[in-house]
Amino acid sequence: MINTIIFDLGAVLIDWNPDYMYKTIFDDEQEMRDFLNNITTSDWNEEQDAGRTLQEGTDLLVSQHPEHEANIRAFYGRWVEMLGDAFQGTVEIFKELKASGKYKIYALTNWSAETFPLAQERFDFLNWFDGIVVSGAEKMRKPTPAFYHILLDRYDVKAEESLFIDDNYRNILAAEKLGINSIYFTSPEQLKEELEKRKIL
CATH class of the missing domain: 3.40.50.1000 (HAD superfamily/HAD-like)
Known part of the structure; x- marks a missing residue:
């Protein structure tokens, strides 16, 4: 029972969908998909779900992909726009x-x-x-x-x-x-x- x-x-x-926020950043759909699939990946986000701080997760990704710093920082900086x-x-x-x-x-x-x-x-x-x-x-x-x-x-x-x-x-x-x-x-x-x-x- x-x-x-x-x-x-x-x-x-x-x-909840990162597209909602990132569509305001990227004009090109394919560029946005590439960024979400290869930079701010599900695996990366899940580490924050598992307890890693947003600061740690963000800083780690920025150190790996400095050329994408602004867009990486937007992930949690503008997270509420993904809701x-x-x-x-x-x-x-x-x-x-x-x-x-x-x-x-x-x-x-x-x-x-x-x-x-x-x-x-x-x-x-x-x-x-x-x-x-x-x-x-x-x-x-x-x-x-x-x-x-x-x-x-x-x-x-x-x-x-x-x-x-x-x-x-x-x-x-x-x-x-x-x-x-x-x-x-x-x-x-x-x-x-x-x-x-x-x-x-």
């Missing part, structure tokens, strides 16, 4: 689950401890969770098994009684290896259908 729902945040409840809106369809599902009173609801997110407060200021629904585990604050991130265990242990959650929702298949596989029921998120509509199928909604 599922009694706990665990949400990922980025690309599930919150739209889009909430995915309203998923927020409505969250609201319905919360209103049912049947579930404890948590968030397990790969997010820098320094930028997460900016999201908290913007999105009221982040106050609805029974608890949020932020990778940057814990100095580890998904898909590390120990990161999932922080949430399970801290809130006394049994893996087999929980359901994890994430848009990253790598993170889903890691959760399933720990015995956590999971849904690979592709859209609010697909999530609603899956939850109805499992009689959770």
Whole structure:
């Protein structure tokens, strides 16, 4: 019996995309793609999600690519411009689950401890969770098994009684290896259908 729902945040409840900000810097789409794919890479950003400070991450990248200094510094200097809106369809599902009173609801997110407060200021629904585990604050991130265990242990959650929702298949596989029921998120509509199928909604 599922009694706990665990949400990922980025690309599930919150739209975050570096393109939003960098489109104001680059006139050429291909130049922007090259910069994001080869300089401010996902792997680099994930180190900040895992606890490296924004200053350290930025300085390291500037030392490696001094010719791109201004654009590298914009990544965190103008980070708030990368935040889009909430995915309203998923927020409505969250609201319905919360209103049912049947579930404890948590968030397990790969997010820098320094930028997460900016999201908290913007999105009221982040106050609805029974608890949020932020990778940057814990100095580890998904898909590390120990990161999932922080949430399970801290809130006394049994893996087999929980359901994890994430848009990253790598993170889903890691959760399933720990015995956590999971849904690979592709859209609010697909999530609603899956939850109805499992009689959770």
